[in-house]
Amino acid sequence: MAEVYEGALDRGLEGVVACTTGISSIVDATLCYRGYTIEDLAANSTYEEVVFLLWNNRFPKKDEFTQFVKDLRQECVLPAEFMSLLKSLPYQGVHPMTWMETATSLLSHFDKESQDSSDEANMRKAIRLTAKMPLLVSALECIRNGKDPKAVNPEKSIAWNFLYTLTGQEPDPEAVKVFDTCLILHADHELNCSAFSARVVASSLSDVYSAVVSGIAALKGPLHGGANEQVMRMLTNIGTVEKATEWVKEALANKEKIMGFGHRVYKNGDPRAKILRSMSESLTKKAGHPEWYDMSKVIDDTVQSEKGLLPNVDFYSATTYYSLGIPIDLFTPIFAAARVSGWLAHILEQWQNNRIYRPRGKWNGNEGLKYSPIESR
Numbered sequence: 434m435a436e437v438y439e440g441a442l443d444r445g446l447e448g449v450v451a452c453t454t455g456i457s458s459i460v461d462a463t464l465c466y467r468g469y470t471i472e473d474l475a476a477n478s479t480y481e482e483v484v485f486l487l488w489n490n491r492f493p494k495k496d497e498f499t500q501f502v503k504d505l506r507q508e509c510v511l512p513a514e515f516m517s518l519l520k521s522l523p524y525q526g527v528h529p530m531t532w533m534e535t536a537t538s539l540l541s542h543f544d545k546e547s548q549d550s551s552d553e554a555n556m557r558k559a560i561r562l563t564a565k566m567p568l569l570v571s572a573l574e575c576i577r578n579g580k581d582p583k584a585v586n587p588e589k590s591i592a593w594n595f596l597y598t599l600t601g602q603e604p605d606p607e608a609v610k611v612f613d614t615c616l617i618l619h620a621d622h623e624l625n626c627s628a629f630s631a632r633v634v635a636s637s638l639s640d641v642y643s644a645v646v647s648g649i650a651a652l653k654g655p656l657h658g659g660a661n662e663q664v665m666r667m668l669t670n671i672g673t674v675e676k677a678t679e680w681v682k683e684a685l686a687n688k689e690k691i692m693g694f695g696h697r698v699y700k701n702g703d704p705r706a707k708i709l710r711s712m713s714e715s716l717t718k719k720a721g722h723p724e725w726y727d728m729s730k731v732i733d734d735t736v737q738s739e740k741g742l743l744p745n746v747d748f749y750s751a752t753t754y755y756s757l758g759i760p761i762d763l764f765t766p767i768f769a770a771a772r773v774s775g776w777l778a779h780i781l782e783q784w785q786n787n788r789i790y791r792p793r794g795k796w797n798g799n800e801g802l803k804y805s806p807i808e809s810r
Contacts, residue, residue: 447697451629451790456487456778457621462701466621467491475708480591480616480771481505484563487621487778488556508564509585509594511572515543516582519569524577529570529766530653534646536569537562541642548640555784558641559777566770567591570763571598592616595770600758607719608757611712615753618705618746619768621775623698627651627658628772628779635780636789648776649769655692658768663692664751665761668732674724677731685739693748694736702743709749716756725752 457466464471467486474483485493485501493501511519518539524532541547544561546554568582575582575598583601585594592613596604604612621628630651634644652658671680684691696703710733717726729752736742754764 445697451624452632452783454624454779454782455490456775456782457623459623459698462699462704464622464704471618471704472708475614475617478617480613480620480774483617483620484774487774488559488781504560505564505591506585506587508561509568509587509591511565511568511582512543515539516572519572520576524573528653529573529762530649530659530769532573533569533766533769534649534653536573537566537649538642538646540565540569541640544642547642550638550640555641555781559781562641562645562777563774564591566773567595567767568598570766570770571595573766574599574760574763595767596757608716611716611753612757614708614712615750615767616771618708619750619771621772621778622746625657626654628776631776632779632783633790635783636787638784638787638789641777641780644780645773645776648772652765652769652772658747658765658772660692660745660747661751661754661764661768662761664747665755665764667692668725668728668751669761671728671732674727674731677728678735681732681735682739685736691732691736691742693744693751694740694742696743696745699743699745703745705746706744706749709746709753710744713749713752713756717752720756722756725755 455467457464458468459465466474466483467490469478469486478486481502482492482498484505485498519536522532522535540562544558546558549555568585572582580601583598585598589597590609590613593604593609596608596612624632627648631644631648634647635641655663671677681691710729713729714723714726717723729749733744733748736744751764754767755761759767
């Protein structure tokens with residue numbers, strides 16, 4: 434008789450505590466990074482400061498931060514030989530997240546410390562990945578448009594350089610502040626699917642790059658990071674504010690999922706969505722397309738009244754990114770470029786007290802069967 438495991442679940446480990454973590458926490462509708470609320474960080478910090486916080490469990494002192502930023506900016510470059518190989522990768526008909534998986538894995542071939550598992554080497558690799566991931570996204574956009582990426586400005590932030598290398602134009606301060614805030618909002622989110630995937634791979638003592646690639650693979654799914662892309666495609670399909678209410682009611686009547694709503698953990702609203710909603714309203718108006726926010730608001734109100742569901746981080750990030758001139762299919766790669774800092778925090782934390790993940794499965798198959806020759810089946 435097979436063993437019986439009390440409490441075994443078949444619903445995505447919902448409610449199961451898989452590990453202890455001091456990186457980020459969700460309590461009701463409050464998200465904290467290392468004890469600081471997301472509202473506080475979004476209003477007052479920078480992405481680079483938040484990265485340091487996630488990895489070190491404290492904010493840096495002035496001299497530490499100066500050196501940390503210097504280290505990040507020194508790694509904001511993609512080697513020429515690496516770029517040559519990137520240009521050879523097929524991109525037609527390839528999802529950008531698939532391209533990102535390959536490009537990130539390829540980076541490990543150019544890192545002499547890729548197999549060095551010392552704490553010092555792992556921190557240097559974390560800096561490299563955090564600095565280079567946004568450049569991979571902008572490199573893809575340049576490559577598929579037949580352009581060479583612009584060289585970064587070593588005096589500017591990760592947010593500034595991403596927008597600059599993506600568009601080739603110097604971004605205005607508001608756009609930089611908005612995108613920097615988006616990076617902060619997406620940096621970590623407790624034990625989500627991609628963070629858990631990265632921790633599972635890290636628990637086998639595989640390398641940093643392999644664990645990060647597993648995070649990218651998990652984030653690609655439309656039930657995780659891919660939802661923001663689907664939200665914008667939904668809006669463009671609806672087309673006008675006037676059609677929004679009827680579209681939502683018809684979709685709900687047909688039992689169709691409205692992307693960007695509901696959350697496994699948040700039952701009283703995603704705090705990140707509230708911050709993004711304000712930015713979406715401002716940016717869409719500045720971009721001359723307030724209808725995208727207006728349509729989103731109508732959908733938001735209708736879904737809440739009809740189903741009682743609240744928007745999550747993906748819903749208003751879609752129109753925010755779109756108003757920054759970011760192509761829709763790059764929304765999820767940008768999510769990865771921000772979330773890599775959180776994945777790395779989880780990988781480093783996993784190794785501080787590691788034990789390989791090895792859950793058990795609750796058996797629900799046949800028992801006591803006997804082999805019979807093929808002639809008698």
